[in-house]
Amino acid sequence: MNFSSRPSxxxxxxxxxxxxxxxxxRAVYAEHGQALxxxxxxxVADRGRAEDIVQETLLRAWRHAGKLAADDRPLRPWLFTVxxxxxxxxxxxxxxxxxxxxxxxxxxxxSGDELDRAMQAWQVADALATLSVEHRAVLVxxxxxxxxxxxxxxxxxxxxxxxxxxxxxxxxxxxxALQERGxxx
Numbered sequence: 001m002n003f004s005s006r007p008s009x010x011x012x013x014x015x016x017x018x019x020x021x022x023x024x025x026r027a028v029y030a031e032h033g034q035a036l037x038x039x040x041x042x043x044v045a046d047r048g049r050a051e052d053i054v055q056e057t058l059l060r061a062w063r064h065a066g067k068l069a070a071d072d073r074p075l076r077p078w079l080f081t082v083x084x085x086x087x088x089x090x091x092x093x094x095x096x097x098x099x100x101x102x103x104x105x106x107x108x109x110x111s112g113d114e115l116d117r118a119m120q121a122w123q124v125a126d127a128l129a130t131l132s133v134e135h136r137a138v139l140v141x142x143x144x145x146x147x148x149x150x151x152x153x154x155x156x157x158x159x160x161x162x163x164x165x166x167x168x169x170x171x172x173x174x175x176x177a178l179q180e181r182g183x184x185x
Contacts, residue, residue: 043087127177135170
């Protein structure tokens with residue numbers, strides 16, 4: 001269809017002022033916008049980038065509104081050619097840039113807090129290995145497994161008072177072992 005044969009659009013463009021050019025672009029978008037967007041989307045396979053390409057196409061149509069309205073050739077082929085060229089330019093620009101990475105690999109790395117916790121766990125485990133079997137068993141039951149004194153006493157087969165005293169002396173021995181290694185606060 002010949003664009004210049006439509007009086008509703010060409011009558012708005014005479015004189016070449018900005019208001020008429022804006023009306024020209026609005027009319028072009030109303031008539032060709034959906035088709036341009038569909039074509040651009042097929043070319044770049046990304047709706048957001050396709051919208052940018054259509055916007056740039058309409059900007060170029062606005063810049064050349066006087067020439068395009070005065071030309072008796074159809075406007076649609078010119079618009080589709082501009083979209084095609086812009087999509088090609090976008091692909092070339094994308095290939096010229098280095099590959100963009102995301103922060104996802106960094107998220108998989110342990111943070112400083114996680115490393116500190118792992119280091120502390122290693123230090124405590126190393127210090128626990130130096131304790132007697134009885135003291136280590138009481139601390140494991142009460143602190144690591146979260147059992148009460150009476151539950152730990154049943155589990156270990158000793159009276160509750162023995163669990164209390166072993167817990168007290170085990171904590172002192174653990175603190176001393178950590179201090180000897182320079183790890184205690």
